[in-house]
Amino acid sequence: MTHDIWIWAGVVLTLFIFSSLYKDNPFYRFAERLFIGATLGYAIALTWHNVIIPKIVLPLQHHEYILIIPLCFGLLYFSRFFPKQAWLSRWPMAFAIGTGTGISLPLVIQASLFKQLQGTMITSFTFSNIVLLVGVITTLTYFFFSTEHKGAVGKIARIGIWFIMVSFGAAFGYTVMARVSLLIGRFQFLLHDWLGLIK
């Protein structure tokens, strides 16, 4: 058995969380709240070292006073604390939403639309490529609600449902196996790192 205090702390918290399998209890809730707090604390410290110091403090020390503009914009968020001036908080939001939308719009069209369409086109007539093309067309037809799903459209949409069911089943199976892999990892931690029962 290990004498490393960090591993002991990890073991205690792991067991606290596993205890919820029996029923909701104070040990689980303690670990849950500790997790929330530690994660937020982690984010704050990372923001401090990776954003506030290199992107604000150091440039200001080097007289890059143009940064005062985004700082003033950001400060407007705090107008929410004063109900009469709360509308000013829309300005930084507008900047973030405007730039975010402007950046993402061409990227989405390029990466998620054109590239995906290009990838779907058949370049060689193999069974797999035909399955891919038929799957995309039938799935899109299933999600196309501007036309009633009757006749030919209904039949194509019906094939789409089968494809969707296969995909959802595969996604479910894949996710379950990922979770099981994590579970094995936790048991390895308990039996190897902590108890030293397995090599």
Place this chain on the structure above:
Amino acid sequence: MRRAVPLRICLIMGIVMIIQFFIPHRYSQDFYTKVLDWNIIIGIFALVLGIQSLFHSEWTKVRRRRSGWGFSVVTIVAVIVVAAIGIWGGIGEGSVFIKIYRNLTMSMQATMFALLGFYMASAAFRAFRARTKEATVLLIAAIIVMFGRVPVGDLVWHKLPDFVEWILMYPSMAVQRGILLGVALGSAATSLKILLGIERGWLGGSK
């Protein structure tokens, strides 16, 4: 003024960033980097608002001694301690901050996600009864993928792992691609609605 100015800021910044995308010049790239940095700086203030909101709700529970207020103390203390250790002790390799992250945060995170395996199994037991043909297909696909990704699947049929790869690469990918195309079209349409001021939900309800 209260609605028109933010709508114009949004429209102008959106159009400027779209134009920037089509200009492969160094100045354009520098501008893009600068705007991203500004966005991050502005985002920090939103993070502060979020932290304030969490502290406010947790501290209210403590002050009013609501049931489970002790757990609110745990959250507040954890935020302050971990943030303080990270800020003053550093975040480099071997620091206490990294030890906390690797041994406590990651342990808890992995265990939480591992727990979901149990809940998914129990939910699947209730939801995946093969009542219809479609549900049966879903069930069979899930079982094949689960078996195909463990060594026992290879023992049952040596081509099962390859078959699972094929399912993931072709029929499953086809559906994901179909959904992604729909999401891309929806996302582009929503982006245009936001830029043109047709979609104004982000402004909030007040004047």
